[in-house]
Amino acid sequence: MTAVAATSSTTNKILPHPLNAWYVAAWDHEVTRKPMSRRIANRPVALYRTEDGKIVALADACWHRLAPLSMGKTVGKDGIQCPYHGIVYNSAGRCVSMPAQETINPSATVPSFPTVERYRYVWIWMGDPTLADPDLVPDMHQMTSDEWAGDGLTIHAACNYQLVLDNLMDLTHEEFVHSSTIGQEELSESDFVTVREGNKVTVTRWMHNIDAPPFWLKNMRDKFPGFEGKVDRWQIINFEAPSTISIDVGVAKAGTGAPEGDRSQGVNGFVMNTITPETDRSSHYFWAFMRNYCLDSQLITTQLRDGVHGVFGEDEEMLQAQQAAIDANPDYEFYNLNIDAGGMWVRRILESMLAAEGRLVASA
Amino acid sequence: MAATNIETWQSATVIETTPVADGIARIVLEPSLPLKAEPGSHIDLMVEIDGEPAKRSYSVVESSDDGTRLVISVMRAPLSRGGSIFMHGLAVGQRLEITQPLQNFPLRVGAQRYILLAGGIGITAIANMAAVLKRLKADYTLVYVGRSRGAMAYLGELAELHGERLQVHVDDEGSSLKVPELVGRADAGTELYMCGPIRLMDAVRRSWVERELDAPNLRYETFGNSGWYDPEEFIVRVPKLDLEVKVPQGRSMLEALEDAGAEMMFDCRKGECGLCEVRILELTGAIDHRDVFYSERQQRLSTKMNCCVSRAVTSATGSRADAVGPAVITIEPN
């Protein structure tokens, strides 16, 4: 597509999603021997494990009459049987037996999608399978590292995936959306730095010598019982294409050297987010909160997961309302603010990926 | 990826046509709705035969990443009804109606080992697969067989690209392929993809079954026009419809029955689905089964045939010497 299309779609309201990329299809524990269905990038996918525990992802529509394979059962070591007329497919999506005939129609296959199990997630590649390089799975190593502990959940967000990315790339919204937990006015007052490198974007914000908001005060007291006083607070947002954002967040006792690199007098968390387009107007939003202190405390793991779940519920509500307003006002445009720099770089990167796939369409 | 049979028609301009082997033309097309062609895909296009439009299929030998250039290669078919002759007569600048790439022969990424087998013009369906496997640094062997070097397209290019991985067998050089030996090299982790004359593919299928290899790991595409014997004229009788129809050399039994007004059931018209099956009541001569729907056992029984591709011949030995008049077959359609 042309450069003109690229610029005019910079604030595309419904951004298409690149297909030549890894997206999270599910948490590792969700996929079992019993097939499940999940729509990913507009396509229903049947997911199950083979007898050996390997992940299988097939188009959830039988070659014959498109009945959903996920309603069928796993058979043999790695196969799945269509619930309707009994065609059996192997883990590569190849028909291995057909009802009432001695041969197999050579075209009887369903698409099988490459998968990788990594960082407690099942990643799936919906585009050209010859490009599915496992080294391209976005970095979420905190999910499985010994130095971090935590857990997370999935939000079904009723909005285009890019709206979630926008939300996470600019945390000034915390002051307004999350005023009771992590919001504070210093957020919109403090300066931030945006850096783009290749398919990554980083937005860094430091707030010096401030009062810790309730969420962070609790965390400080978990590590430093009875803590009182001012803190230095940081938010370092790391985006990696197509849709993974890990946010390095924390506070440390004010003036103890955290901005210079000594975080020993503070608490540090990583908000891990990875967003999978479900349809053009809905997303699977997988998140977790990982921390590097009190690693053994299941209590803190659960408290943090539930606390963050509450915070993200506020985002979910806003995102859904935003998508509804976008759809209700098709003739209105998006305008951009200075705080959108991070999100705008994300769009730029996604648009160049879409252009490379020949799928970038000018904003309607 | 899997089969795509949704036909999206578009126009395309011929931007190059060059001979690449005896009787084989390489034709470069520029489609109006470009879409990258996956390995194993083909396009359908409309040819003109005696002023009448007809549909033919051609595998995509290569395509540019953005799909704006599609390369096909067409062999001038012996006993052609005219499709391949029309294709050979194309001139640069001429426009054609073509579909976007269709897919019945997808390559699966991730097998431990691959054997690609191309017989003659079948190289068109295999060449792109080989190129992709090379790019993926997969473990593959490309076996290319033909009657004579002069009739084998792209030999030089393939040798350059695939080096040691290319094995060439040429009948008139006495280096014909030994099928059991080739299949003997396959193991449980091997996928074999082939496209070529039905005799070659039948031999591979037989070896594959004998060695008890997994059926789904043998992948093939039929061009739907080759048999064990040369096509002959034969007679079909359909008592139920009170019909007697002559099937000329250049027409299929299905077409001849349709021409005579019989309402026939069919889908693929290339011997894969079994929907055009008819029951054989009586036969003088033998059946040249050209389908891949029946097992060998069923083909030997010859109580039924798929009339889109299979034909009757006078002699099961293929030699015309002992032939007496045309074969006659009496059938009951489904």
Ligand SMILES: Cc1cc2nc3c(=O)[nH]c(=O)nc-3n(C[C@H](O)[C@H](O)[C@H](O)COP(=O)(O)OP(=O)(O)OC[C@H]3O[C@@H](n4cnc5c(N)ncnc54)[C@H](O)[C@@H]3O)c2cc1C
């Ligand atoms: C998926 C697919 C991919 C293909 N790819 C290629 C390709 O890359 N290159 C290429 O050259 N061809 C390819 N073909 C074959 C091609 O579509 C045409 O069949 C071929 O060009 C011959 O067409 P024709 O009209 O010239 O000859 P036809 O009249 O169709 O005759 C061709 C041959 O078929 C036999 N025959 C004739 N009439 C009949 C009949 N009625 N029934 C059965 N057999 C008959 C004869 O033995 C003759 O030698 C492909 C076919 C398919 C289905």
Ligand code: FES
């Ligand atoms: S729909 Fe699956 S076998 Fe018929």
Ligand code: FES
């Ligand atoms: S129509 Fe499919 S086998 Fe004849």
Ligand SMILES: [Fe+2]
């Ligand atoms: Fe938020």
